[in-house]
Amino acid sequence: MSEKDLNWKxxxxxxxxxxxxxxxxxxxxxxxxxxxxxxxxAQISVIAAxxxxxxxxxxxxxxxxxxxxxxxxxxxxxxxxxxxxxxxQQDARDAFLAAGTAPGRVRLIPGRASQVLPRMNDGSYDVVxxxxxxxxxxxxxxxxxxxxxxxxxxxxxxxxxxxRVADPVKRxxxxxxxxxxxxxxxxxxxxxxxLSPAGDGxxxxxxxxx
Numbered sequence: 001m002s003e004k005d006l007n008w009k010x011x012x013x014x015x016x017x018x019x020x021x022x023x024x025x026x027x028x029x030x031x032x033x034x035x036x037x038x039x040x041x042a043q044i045s046v047i048a049a050x051x052x053x054x055x056x057x058x059x060x061x062x063x064x065x066x067x068x069x070x071x072x073x074x075x076x077x078x079x080x081x082x083x084x085x086x087x088x089q090q091d092a093r094d095a096f097l098a099a100g101t102a103p104g105r106v107r108l109i110p111g112r113a114s115q116v117l118p119r120m121n122d123g124s125y126d127v128v129x130x131x132x133x134x135x136x137x138x139x140x141x142x143x144x145x146x147x148x149x150x151x152x153x154x155x156x157x158x159x160x161x162x163x164r165v166a167d168p169v170k171r172x173x174x175x176x177x178x179x180x181x182x183x184x185x186x187x188x189x190x191x192x193x194x195l196s197p198a199g200d201g202x203x204x205x206x207x208x209x210x
Contacts, residue, residue: 020100021041023095027095036066040196047073048074053070055125059081079105123152126152128153128154160201
């Protein structure tokens with residue numbers, strides 16, 4: 001195992017997941033639903049805490065792993081979470097309740113993100129997490145930046161897309177779109193961005209201008 005692989009493994013293994021998150025992750029694995037890795041979960045929780053978030057939105061509920069990390073970092077915040085899979089959202093609801101999350105803190109919206117997002121209010125969220133439909137990631141990021149308040153942060157897990165983004169030979173649509181997104185935001189004056197290599201990559205963008 002290379003030094004980089006050892007570092008990556010250590011960063012994942014050092015995370016001590018709360019019981020509620022661990023249960024949700026186990027259920028996610030049973031269903032074959034890919035959740036954020038422990039290292040990415042810890043990072044998004046820290047960002048939610050540092051943002052002192054009171055309002056957050058998530059595109060891609062899964063069965064609640066990322067939502068629990070967000071809510072754990074921002075104990076006073078509410079979370080709106082969107083997913084086309086109604087059954088998965090019910091599993092997420094159960095995971096939130098089992099973890100002791102008050103029902104009023106979570107709003108679950110079933111539906112296709114491309115249809116739901118245009119109805120959401122501009123500049124209303126401290127943290128926006130985008131983890132759905134990789135082939136629509138650029139569209140979702142555009143919406144995410146619109147929804148984020150000035151100084152708010154947009155987070156995109158899986159930004160290195162299964163290790164394919166760094167390989168110029170890989171040219172499938174999802175890989176190409178992630179590569180284009182990373183290139184564009186790195187030179188944009190509208191955001192301050194950073195890419196973490198933990199997990200499958202985490203793109204972080206803080207909104208500087210409307």
